[in-house]
Amino acid sequence: MSDRYIHKEIETKWQKSWDEQGLYTTTEDPDRPKWYALTMLPYTSGDLHTGHWYAMTPSDAAARFRRMSGHNVFFPIGFDAFGLPAENAAIKSNVHPQEWTYTNVERMQGQLRRMGAMWAWDREAISCDPEYYKWSQWFFLRLYDSGLAYREFAPVDWCPSCNTTLAREQVWGEDRHCERCDTPVIKKDLNQWKFRITNYSEELLADLDNIDWPEPVKVMQTNWIGRSEGAQVTFTTETGAPIEIFTTRPDTLWGATFMVLAPEHPLVDEITTDDRRDAVAQCVDQASRLDEIARTAEDKEKTGVFTGGYAINPVNNERIPVWIADYVLMGYGTGAIMAVPGHDERDFEFAKTHDLPIQLVVQPPPDSEAGHVRTAGDLESAWPGPGTVINSGPINGTPVGKEKGESVKAAIAWLEQNGKGEGAVNFRLRDWLISRQRMWGTPIPMIHCDSCGTVPVPYADLPVRLPDDAQFKPTGESPLNYHEAFRYVNCPSCSGDAERETDTMDTFMCSSWYQYAYVDPYHKAGEPLAAGDTPWDSARGQYWLPVDQYTGGIEHATMHLLYTRFFTKALRDMGVVDFDEPMLRLFNQGIILGPDGERMSKSRGNVVNPDEYVDKYGADTVRGYLMFIGPWEHGGPWDPSAIEGVSRFLYRVWSVVNDEPHAGTAGGAAANDAARGLERKLHQTILKVSEDMAGFRFNTAIAALMEFNNHLVSVKQTLGAAEAGTAAAAIWRESIRTLLLMMAPIFPHVSEELWQRLGRGNNGSDVASVHLQAWPQADPEKAREDEITIVVQVNGRVRDKLSVAPSTAEDKLEKLALASNNVKRWMDGKQVRKIVVVPDKLVNIVIG
RNA sequence: GGGUCGGUGGCGGAAUGGCAGACGCAGCGGACUUAAAAUCCGCCGGGUUGAAACCCGUGUGGGUUCGAAUCCCACCCGACCUACCA
Numbered sequence: 053m054s055d056r057y058i059h060k061e062i063e064t065k066w067q068k069s070w071d072e073q074g075l076y077t078t079t080e081d082p083d084r085p086k087w088y089a090l091t092m093l094p095y096t097s098g099d100l101h102t103g104h105w106y107a108m109t110p111s112d113a114a115a116r117f118r119r120m121s122g123h124n125v126f127f128p129i130g131f132d133a134f135g136l137p138a139e140n141a142a143i144k145s146n147v148h149p150q151e152w153t154y155t156n157v158e159r160m161q162g163q164l165r166r167m168g169a170m171w172a173w174d175r176e177a178i179s180c181d182p183e184y185y186k187w188s189q190w191f192f193l194r195l196y197d198s199g200l201a202y203r204e205f206a207p208v209d210w211c212p213s214c215n216t217t218l219a220r221e222q223v224w225g226e227d228r229h230c231e232r233c234d235t236p237v238i239k240k241d242l243n244q245w246k247f248r249i250t251n252y253s254e255e256l257l258a259d260l261d262n263i264d265w266p267e268p269v270k271v272m273q274t275n276w277i278g279r280s281e282g283a284q285v286t287f288t289t290e291t292g293a294p295i296e297i298f299t300t301r302p303d304t305l306w307g308a309t310f311m312v313l314a315p316e317h318p319l320v321d322e323i324t325t326d327d328r329r330d331a332v333a334q335c336v337d338q339a340s341r342l343d344e345i346a347r348t349a350e351d352k353e354k355t356g357v358f359t360g361g362y363a364i365n366p367v368n369n370e371r372i373p374v375w376i377a378d379y380v381l382m383g384y385g386t387g388a389i390m391a392v393p394g395h396d397e398r399d400f401e402f403a404k405t406h407d408l409p410i411q412l413v414v415q416p417p418p419d420s421e422a423g424h425v426r427t428a429g430d431l432e433s434a435w436p437g438p439g440t441v442i443n444s445g446p447i448n449g450t451p452v453g454k455e456k457g458e459s460v461k462a463a464i465a466w467l468e469q470n471g472k473g474e475g476a477v478n479f480r481l482r483d484w485l486i487s488r489q490r491m492w493g494t495p496i497p498m499i500h501c502d503s504c505g506t507v508p509v510p511y512a513d514l515p516v517r518l519p520d521d522a523q524f525k526p527t528g529e530s531p532l533n534y535h536e537a538f539r540y541v542n543c544p545s546c547s548g549d550a551e552r553e554t555d556t557m558d559t560f561m562c563s564s565w566y567q568y569a570y571v572d573p574y575h576k577a578g579e580p581l582a583a584g585d586t587p588w589d590s591a592r593g594q595y596w597l598p599v600d601q602y603t604g605g606i607e608h609a610t611m612h613l614l615y616t617r618f619f620t621k622a623l624r625d626m627g628v629v630d631f632d633e634p635m636l637r638l639f640n641q642g643i644i645l646g647p648d649g650e651r652m653s654k655s656r657g658n659v660v661n662p663d664e665y666v667d668k669y670g671a672d673t674v675r676g677y678l679m680f681i682g683p684w685e686h687g688g689p690w691d692p693s694a695i696e697g698v699s700r701f702l703y704r705v706w707s708v709v710n711d712e713p714h715a716g717t718a719g720g721a722a723a724n725d726a727a728r729g730l731e732r733k734l735h736q737t738i739l740k741v742s743e744d745m746a747g748f749r750f751n752t753a754i755a756a757l758m759e760f761n762n763h764l765v766s767v768k769q770t771l772g773a774a775e776a777g778t779a780a781a782a783i784w785r786e787s788i789r790t791l792l793l794m795m796a797p798i799f800p801h802v803s804e805e806l807w808q809r810l811g812r813g814n815n816g817s818d819v820a821s822v823h824l825q826a827w828p829q830a831d832p833e834k835a836r837e838d839e840i841t842i843v844v845q846v847n848g849r850v851r852d853k854l855s856v857a858p859s860t861a862e863d864k865l866e867k868l869a870l871a872s873n874n875v876k877r878w879m880d881g882k883q884v885r886k887i888v889v890v891p892d893k894l895v896n897i898v899i900g
Numbered sequence: 901g902g903g904u905c906g907g908u909g910g911c912g913g914a915a916u917g918g919c920a921g922a923c924g925c926a927g928c929g930g931a932c933u934u935a936a937a938a939u940c941c942g943c944c945g946g947g948u949u950g951a952a953a954c955c956c957g958u959g960u961g962g963g964u965u966c967g968a969a970u971c972c973c974a975c976c977c978g979a980c981c982u983a984c985c986a
Binding site: 224225267268271272275276278280282297298299300301312354377378379380381383384385386388389390391392396397398399401478480606609610643680681682683686688689691693694695696697698700701703751752754755756757758759762841843845847848849850853885886887888890893894896897898 | 902903904905906911912913914918919922923924925926939965966967980981982983984985986
């Protein structure tokens with residue numbers, strides 16, 4: 053073994069040793085408080101990139117810190133293994149997705165080991181394993197039994213490049229593009245399976261108050277769920293058909309001068325008069341193709357056509373025309389609106405474009421910018437603001453507030469009294485579409501039978517296995533459709549000819565419950581399942597669940613993080629778990645950027661390969677560098693020269709701890725002073741680093757460790773060579789041991805190596821691992837300064853400094869300050885008006 | 901358009917009401933070396949200065965306070981999210 057720091061040697065050595073010692077095997081120990089630390093699982097892409105290192109190694113440091121602080125920590129790892137890239141690779145190079153996936157898993161396992169993280173490999177779970185997905189299927193059946201899974205024929209979002217439908221959450225941006233390939237989606241009418249996440253809208257919103265999650269995620273989920281209060285009102289067509297509408301402004305019902313239906317609205321056909329049929333058909337057609345055309349942001353002109361039909365406004369029996377327009381969305385509310393052009397900007401614009409009547413029903417306050425408005429004709433734009441209700445029969449004179457208030461309440465009360473409508477709450481959240489027309493996913497365990505209808509696969513028959521020999525043709529239909537042995541089965545109910553569902557599940561289904569799978573992966577492997585089973589060992593689940601600390605990127609705010617919350621609430625209602633939320637605390641790390649400050653991407657050529665840097669500097673340096681860049685939640689650009697600083701730090705620590713100092717050069721008083729100074733610095737550092745580690749502030753923790761090491765360097769010749777048995781020698785030794793303990797979570801390998809060298813007995817035997825040691829405790833008495841600096845200000849400007857003992861009395865500080873020559877000079881004979889004394893900090897003398 | 905977060909040396913950042921710039925990178929000077937690398941020591945916001953003292957300085961303008969990078973108001977700039985949501 054070399055006396056130099058050779059990272060490659062020690063990192064491989066200790067990774068192997070920790071494995072052999074079983075340092076990170078999981079045990080349920082009821083005598084110790086548990087801590088479930090979870091980092092978002094990687095997809096089996098084939099390569100662990102810098103982003104993974106940035107997400108995972110600080111997570112590991114936090115978990116290690118918890119462990120040293122006395123918790124029994126569970127820090128599992130696994131793979132999200134189903135999904136399109138595997139299937140696309142299969143189409144391209146004719147390898148089975150399974151082969152592609154497991155080759156990648158193997159490679160990534162190796163890369164993950166190089167991080168030196170405390171992964172619980174004994175609880176690894178891979179989502180494409182049949183013993184994993186049989187439970188995904190079990191969950192599907194339980195959701196189906198609970199009425200939370202249903203099949204519906206409806207227009208859905210389709211990605212023409214991925215050749216599959218998508219959930220609403222996977223359609224992003226103004227141009228409504230696919231979340232994974234950026235292709236704009238189109239609409240298709242298809243029979244698809246959905247989960248009733250909307251049953252939990254209210255609870256998903258309310259429970260955000262009970263979890264310690266970052267505010268941005270809470271805001272994004274709140275907006276996504278999109279709760280709005282208002283009223284449901286029934287209009288009637290002249291032919292007698294009811295048109296339900298939702299409005300947040302029932303107080304403006306008397307100002308409705310026309311109605312607008314979404315082009316896909318089921319009543320469109322019925323209400324359209326013969327003379328308008330061609331124009332309406334053309335508009336409907338155009339709307340259905342709208343998503344195929346890349347819409348420009350400026351093109352906001354409201355297009356629409358008159359249906360020829362009329363409806364009766366229930367509040368005043370007025371006959372108003374019914375239009376269709378694409379600014380009304382079938383997916384929100386009821387797909388029909390009352391248009392109040394006087395007080396809604398979109399309606400106003402539409403009315404102006406199509407020359408429709410405008411009615412004023414809220415008189416703007418005289419002191420407002422619309423104070424001059426007396427009639428609808430005076431309006432230059434809609435007035436959505438406050439005022440007084442006018443032209444509205446029974447609710448005339450009610451004040452309209454800036455927020456929803458009295459006028460809305462009055463309108464709802466009137467509607468309810470007269471049976472015309474009622475108060476209602478509407479959500480933006482849509483049900484979760486989980487069908488995918490792809491092969492590499494969990495088969496949906498359903499069978500379609502001509503005589504029995506849709507029949508669930510019996511629990512005992514799970515898993516419904518993916519065939520090993522499916523053909524991959526990008527047809528837009530699931531390849532399982534073309535696999536006869538898979539597709540044609542007997543009906544479990546009547547034994548007649550039947551067909552399997554050939555769509556597979558969204559991979560977000562697998563990750564909605566993976567935190568539970570880790571507790572006891574592949575539970576009941578090889579055994580038949582029943583509805584009453586629990587998907588993991590109950591004792592293990594009781595001990596570990598729920599997740600105490602989750603870490604991961606914010607990009608999952610309205611996908612995975614919403615789905616897994618829904619899933620947990622559904623499981624609770626099925627009696628599978630007894631808590632409401634899957635992850636009690638969440639931390640979002642930032643994004644690591646390329647050296648140019650841009651997002652890393654192959655096309656930009658700014659991708660940093662972590663393996664290269666691990667080879668050059670070692671895993672400890674890469675870990676430390678990533679944590680030293682700045683606050684973890686900020687992310688930031690990778691700076692190839694700044695990593696040198698962390699590397700140098702480790703070499704300096706190595707030489708401080710490992711290299712013999714030159715023969716003693718100082719003794720007596722000098723050594724005693726230096727020892728007292730070092731002891732103080734040591735305890736101050738413990739305080740600082742403990743706080744920072746607990747708060748994920750790794751950057752300042754590392755800065756404190758560096759500072760402490762610099763201090764050690766400066767006193768090494770004095771103390772490191774002190775005679776054994778002296779107090780000075782004892783403090784030196786305690787200091788370097790404690791430095792290694794504090795470094796262990798961030799720099800696990802080099803800390804272990806130096807810890808062993810330091811502790812090794814005369815016979816050369818190893819001591820217990822540094823990672824099994826307790827986190828050091830600071831003694832505030834020892835951290836206390838003997839002498840502190842008090843700043844003396846005159847009119848808020850620093851004019852002098854005093855050195856005094858801590859806790860010096862205020863009046864004494866005041867006297868000392870006034871006695872200062874500098875202060876006298878600046879006072880220049882002026883009157884003292886006031887003296888502010890902040891104990892242990894400053895004295896400010898106000899003159900003038 | 902709406903929302904959230906942010907703006908501090910050449911750079912990453914520290915300080916969240918009390919000495920602005922901890923820690924590190926880059927740079928400059930020096931030691932060691934035949935030389936270079938590595939390492940070690942010193943300097944390192946601007947003005948002014950032989951040096952000290954002093955003055956200016958945390959996106960801009962105003963306010964609160966004995967005292968503001970930090971709190972409040974308005975504005976400018978940037979990042980991210982979201983968007984015809986009735």
